[in-house]
Amino acid sequence: MSTVPEPFVQMRGISKHYGMVRAVHAVDLDIGSGEIVAVVGDNGAGKSTLIKILSGAVPPGAGEIRVDGVPRRFHGPNDARALGIETIYQDLALLPNLDVVSNLFLGRERMGSGALRWLGVVSRRRMREEARQHLDELRIRIPAISGTPVGSLSGGQRQSVAIARAAAWASRLMIMDEPTAALGVAQSRAVLELARRVRERGISIVIISHILPHVLELADRIVVMWHGEKVADLAAAGVTQDQLIELIVGFKRQVA
Amino acid sequence: MEASSTGVFDADGVEVVAETATSTLDAPARRWTSGWRSFLLRPEMGLPIILLLLCIYLSVSSQYFLEYQNLLNITEAMAVVWIAAAFATIVMIGGGIDLTPVTVMVVAGIVCLHALNLGLPVPVVVLLALLAAAGIGIVNGALIAFLQLNPFIVTLGTNFLFTGLAYVATDGNSQLISSVPFSKIGQSTLPGRIPVSTAIMLGAFVVGFFLLRATRFGTHVFAVGGGEDAARLSGVRVRDVKMRIYILSAVSAGLAGVVQASAGGSVAPYAASSSNDLLTILAAVIIGGTALTGGRGTIVGTFVGILLLGTIANGLVLKNISSFYQPVVTGAILLIAIILDEVRRRLQPTQ
Numbered sequence: 001m002s003t004v005p006e007p008f009v010q011m012r013g014i015s016k017h018y019g020m021v022r023a024v025h026a027v028d029l030d031i032g033s034g035e036i037v038a039v040v041g042d043n044g045a046g047k048s049t050l051i052k053i054l055s056g057a058v059p060p061g062a063g064e065i066r067v068d069g070v071p072r073r074f075h076g077p078n079d080a081r082a083l084g085i086e087t088i089y090q091d092l093a094l095l096p097n098l099d100v101v102s103n104l105f106l107g108r109e110r111m112g113s114g115a116l117r118w119l120g121v122v123s124r125r126r127m128r129e130e131a132r133q134h135l136d137e138l139r140i141r142i143p144a145i146s147g148t149p150v151g152s153l154s155g156g157q158r159q160s161v162a163i164a165r166a167a168a169w170a171s172r173l174m175i176m177d178e179p180t181a182a183l184g185v186a187q188s189r190a191v192l193e194l195a196r197r198v199r200e201r202g203i204s205i206v207i208i209s210h211i212l213p214h215v216l217e218l219a220d221r222i223v224v225m226w227h228g229e230k231v232a233d234l235a236a237a238g239v240t241q242d243q244l245i246e247l248i249v250g251f252k253r254q255v256a
Numbered sequence: 257m258e259a260s261s262t263g264v265f266d267a268d269g270v271e272v273v274a275e276t277a278t279s280t281l282d283a284p285a286r287r288w289t290s291g292w293r294s295f296l297l298r299p300e301m302g303l304p305i306i307l308l309l310l311c312i313y314l315s316v317s318s319q320y321f322l323e324y325q326n327l328l329n330i331t332e333a334m335a336v337v338w339i340a341a342a343f344a345t346i347v348m349i350g351g352g353i354d355l356t357p358v359t360v361m362v363v364a365g366i367v368c369l370h371a372l373n374l375g376l377p378v379p380v381v382v383l384l385a386l387l388a389a390a391g392i393g394i395v396n397g398a399l400i401a402f403l404q405l406n407p408f409i410v411t412l413g414t415n416f417l418f419t420g421l422a423y424v425a426t427d428g429n430s431q432l433i434s435s436v437p438f439s440k441i442g443q444s445t446l447p448g449r450i451p452v453s454t455a456i457m458l459g460a461f462v463v464g465f466f467l468l469r470a471t472r473f474g475t476h477v478f479a480v481g482g483g484e485d486a487a488r489l490s491g492v493r494v495r496d497v498k499m500r501i502y503i504l505s506a507v508s509a510g511l512a513g514v515v516q517a518s519a520g521g522s523v524a525p526y527a528a529s530s531s532n533d534l535l536t537i538l539a540a541v542i543i544g545g546t547a548l549t550g551g552r553g554t555i556v557g558t559f560v561g562i563l564l565l566g567t568i569a570n571g572l573v574l575k576n577i578s579s580f581y582q583p584v585v586t587g588a589i590l591l592i593a594i595i596l597d598e599v600r601r602r603l604q605p606t607q
Contacts, residue, residue, distance in 0.1 A: 057489065077489055092489050097482035097551040102475055107491025109472045120471040 007032045008172065008204070009054070009085075014063035016049050023049040025228040026063075031173060036195070036205040038215040038236070041225030042248055047208050048177065050225065054206065055087035055175050056080035067172075084171030090178045093162035096151030100142060101131045103150055104165050134168050138197055156187030160194060167198045174198055176207045180214050192218050212241045226250050302596050303544065303560045306589075310567055318574040326574075328449060330566045335453040336361075336442075336519065337533045338540070338562045339512035342464035343505045345541045345558040347407075349468070350501045351481035351550025355411040356396060357509035358527070358534045359418045360389045364513030365433075365523035366425050372435045381438065382514050389510020390503055392418060397502035401495040422525040430524040433517055442519025453515045460508055465555040473500060481550030532583070539586055540565055543593040564589065 007030035016024040024046040031037055039047040052058035054065065056074035065072050067083050074080050077087065094103045105127045112121040128146050135142060140160045142153065150158055159179055166174045176195065180188040192214060199205055209215050215222060216236060224232035224247040232247045314321040340357040347354045364385040371381040392414060399410045433439070445451050468474035476497045479487040488494045517523050527533075544561035546553025568585050572578070 078491055081491065087489075089486070089489055092483065092486040095479045095482040095486050095490070095551075098475070098478055102478075103490075106475070106479055106487070109475060111472070120473055122470065122472050122475065 008068050010066040010069075011050075011054065012064045012066070014050065014053055014060050014065070016046075016053060016058065016061045022228045024053070024060075027225075027228075027230045029054075029223060029230070031204050031206060033172075034199060034202050034204055036199055036207065036218055036220045038207050038209060038219035038222045039225060040209065040212065040215055040222060040244060040248060045225040045248075046228040047225045051087075051175055051177060051206060051208055054080070055085065057087070057089075081169065084169075085173045085175065086166040086170035087175040088162045088166045088177060088179060090181065094150050094158060094165070097149050099148055100135075100145035100150055100153075100161050101127050103161060104131045104134070104168060106165075108169065135164055138164055138167060138194060140164055140194070154187070155182050156184070156190055159183060159187070159191050163191065163194050163198065167201070167203065170198075170203050173204045173206065176205065176209075178208055178210065180209065180211055188214060212244055215244075216241060224248060302593070303557065303564060307560060307564045307567065310564070310571065314567070314571050314574065318571075320574055321571075325449070326570065328451065328454070330563070330570045331454045331457065332451045333569065334536075334562065334566055335451065335457040336512050336516040337537060339453075339457045339460045339515065340505070340509040341537045341540050341558055341562055342460045342555055343508040344537050345544065345546050345553055345555050346464060346468060346477055347501050347505045348541050348546045348548065349481045349550060349553040350477040350498065351484065352400065352407040352498065352501060353411065353538075353548075354396065354502060354505045355408070355415045355534060356392060356418065357505065357512070357537060359415050359422070360392050360506050360509035361513030361516055362422045362523065362525055362528040363392065363418055364389050364510040365517035366422055366431075366525075368438065368514060368517045369431055369433055369523050372433060372438055378435070378437045378441075382441070385514050386507055386510045389506045389513065391506075393503035393506025394499075396506065397499040400502060401498035419525070419528040422528055426523065426525045428525055430522050430526075432522050434521070439518050439521055442515045442517070453519055456511065456515055460511070461555060461559050464508075467504075468555055473497065477501060478551060481547075481552070483551070536565070536586065539590045543590055545593070545597065547597075561593075 009029075009031040011027065011029040014024055014027045014029070015022075027046075027050055029037075029039075029050070039051060041047045049058060053060045053074075056077045056079050059074070065074070067085075072079070072083065080087070095106065098106065101124070105122075109122045110126040110130065111117045112119075112123045116123075124146075131145055135145065138160075142157055142161065150161055153161070159182075163174075163176070163179070166176075174195075179191050179195070183191060188211075195205055195207070195218060205218075207215070207218060216239065219236045222232070222234050222236050222239060222244065223230055224234075224244065226248065227250070231250070311321075320326050337358075340361070344354060344357060367385040367388045368381050371384050372378075376384070396407075396411055396414055399405050399414075400407045440452075442453050446455055468477065476487070476492045479490065479492050480494050480497050484494055540561040541553070541558050542548060542561075543564065544554065544557030544559070546557060565586055568589075569579070569582050572581055572585075
């Protein structure tokens, strides 16, 4: 692996227990600027919990998160968001009954000017124009961005909108939870391509995925979780799928 | 899948995808709104058509129907109750339900009665009534938003609670309100003989429409109704939104209560427990195409819904049919409306 830039996110000794269940135990994780890190592991290996801690959705039981060297405590997703960390949740990324424009700006609506702002009136026109421009930049083609609920879009289109939403607000890091799990071959390819374009904008990506070919194709670095612990942290280049599978099922432990 | 998904609507929505055979297998998002059949099946289209047919029938079969005064009668008859219906729509779109509007109306009326007896000026009286209503809204909202209790059960409880208190406060008797300036609110008319109560109702609908369509609050109401967890993760302050929804609902009901007390010149606690008005409000909202599950609905739909119910009531009078048939027709329309809604949903491509 070539020289990794100074990691801007440093997670140290992160643990989380749910009652007797040890979801995550003493995990360290670094994320460099512009880096794509994949977190893999079997069901229940703790990767989702680890990622939810980083996104602010779950408070860590122990450990420390530093962003740009500053220790941070996330009390909710908004705290992570304020630092430029956006998350695409697997099933809860979008509101199916809202259109693309409303989804892109949900919680961060562009307001009208003057008295309209005071009345809480949004500027649909501004949001529509910015949404169109943003989607064009990411080369996402969806004709009906206004007035059509995203629930009536295809799975690939919905995932594209979710990524566009995260990419629009993430200045530093985009976290993707199983972005290709529900997609067909061609749509998965499009989503991976889109993730690369987001990275080209200088945004780091953490991706959770079960689909190892996608992981190997996209990631710079792969972190393997096993029973709540990090058992491997490797450069993706040169790693084979079989090696990953051995690590995931716990045949082999290796920390690079 | 149909093979007709040509360039108009790219099946994948992402440019880099090659036109492969597999991509068309993934549910192409077809614009189901195109085509006149789907157009007529849209929830916002069914009602106006039924209303239009009814109006045509009534204007042909009765010489009085299109008379200006009769058209005013249609709106005036139920205007008071409908003031609350606009905001009941917002509650339901937000995924909740409010069973207290009629109770709040009575409570607001009782507050008016006592405030007037104290000799307070009418604007202060109205303000106090609206504040009392807002108080009930805050109780509902706090229990639903902060304790995350089920809105049906919470408002069922507060409905009983405040209805009981209304009985206690009035000894169960109807009480007369004799203030002349207060009676002006509900009994005077605007230019064009438009009753003030009708104007207030129209105002309530305009405000409700504006809130839902134009404001951030409106978008967040739809978001909360569409999926609370997703809305929260998107940065919507779900608790604030719910709080506001129930306060708005209660204040609009309080306003309706002021108008009712003024127009009727009395307050009757039994109006809160014996009235069918609550169920009629909920029926109008659902007939208007708002989903009981939240996330979908329109204020305009509710408005057309109440016009339909009002026109039917009026038509029964004009055709000299017993008004006992009114709930029969309301029930039938409610059932037809939800059947049409279900048919429409099944015609939509599944996700």
